[in-house]
Amino acid sequence: MSAKVIVVGSLNMDLVARAQRLPRAGETLAGESFATVPGGKGANQAVAVARLGASVAMIGNVGDDAYGQQLRQALLDEQIDCQGVAVCPGVSSGLALIVVDASSQNAIVIIPGGNGLLRPASVQAFDTLLQGAEVIICQLEVPHETVAYTLARGRALGKTVILNPAPCTGPLPADWYSAIDYLIPNESEAQALTGQPVTDLTSAEVAASQLRQLGANNVIITLGAQGALLAGPQGMRHFAAPVVQPLDTTAAGDTFVGGFAAALARGESQEQAMAFGQRAAALSVTRAGAQPSIPYLAELQP
Structure with missing residues (x-):
């Protein structure tokens, strides 16, 4: 059976340190805990x-290291098709050094x-x-030429194409x-x-309008505790965020994207997918870590 969603992107091992606050430039802080957690926006x-x-x-x-073996196995343990996950000889696996x-x-x-290759x-x-998918997801932790190819191929195949532009340092290529x-x-x-400040719903509406004018069919700006804004051909709609007590925001955005895509692949409406992605992300921030914080469908059932 073909996978309904294809993710083209990064696999990183997250090396996570916790401290009371983030260190300033040149400062050494005493940390409170350390964990090694499978991550990467794509994974x-x-x-x-x-x-x-x-x-x-x-x-x-x-990469061809112990982290690479662990990253691949973590996906296999989730019943994810990994035939497209290659091992790059002589290269380390991707790493994310995280302080919370x-x-x-x-x-x-x-x-x-290896993500860079x-x-x-x-x-x-x-x-x-x-060809067999319904939804294709990309991010920006792999070479941009690869993202560009995947977006264009997804469009040519008539698939639903999602881009989570993270990490992002400037405008995307116009095409x-x-x-x-x-x-x-x-x-x-x-x-x-x-290039415009985005701090609240009003400024998000301005940014979303600008991004739609550049050609994106729909724009969803996630605003953390302020919810999310959906801007599309039918106009703009704000979705309030569920109220939770956050523990760790790592992978909250990834959980939203994955939940939104899963709901679309299941045939749910745009609005249902938005609400489902938000509920999943809200639950994820109450837990520590990247992949360990991501909830299961059964936890979100009414």
């Missing part, structure tokens, strides 16, 4: 799709490793997976937008894409 989103009710395949790279403070804010440094040919080799069905940035990513 996180694939896990979210799998746990939240849709079949999924991953296309990406790991007492208020659940984090600072992250990414080392690409994911080429368009790597995706092209598994074109049958793309990407027309291939994107759902562009899903958070506040800081929307600000980087548009």
Whole structure:
């Protein structure tokens, strides 16, 4: 059976340190705990799709190290199709060095490793997976040429194409937008894409309008505790966030993207998918870690 969702993206091992606050430049702080947790935006989103009710395949790279073996096995344990996850000889797996403070804010440094070697040919080799899918998801932790190829191929195949533009440091190439069905940035990513401050619903509406004018069919700006804004051909709608006590916001955005995609792949409406993704993300922030925090479908049933 073909996977309904294909994720083309990164696999990282997250090295997570907890401290009362984030260190300042040149400062050494005493930490409180340390954990090694499978992560990477691509892998996180694939896990979210799998746990939240849709079949999924991953296309990406790991290094030929112990972390790579653990990352691949973590996906296999979730029943994710990993035929498209390649091992790159002589290269480390991707790493994310994460510090989380007492208020659940984090600072992250990414080392690409094998993720940096994911080429368009790597995706092209598994074109049958793309052909059999309903939804294709990309992020920006792999080379942009590979993202560009995947977006264009997804559009050519008539699939629902989602881009989570993270991490983002500036505008996207102009020719990407027309291939994107759902562009899903958070506040800081929307600000980087548009050059306009995004701090609340009003400024998010301005940014979303600008991104739609550039060609994205739908724009979803996630606003943390302020909810999410959906802007599309039918206008704009704000979705309030469920109220929770956050512990760790790591992978909240990935959980939303995966939950949203899983709901679409199951045939739910755009509005149902928005609400489902928000409920999943809200539950994830009450737990520590990236993939360990992602909930299962049964936990979200009424």
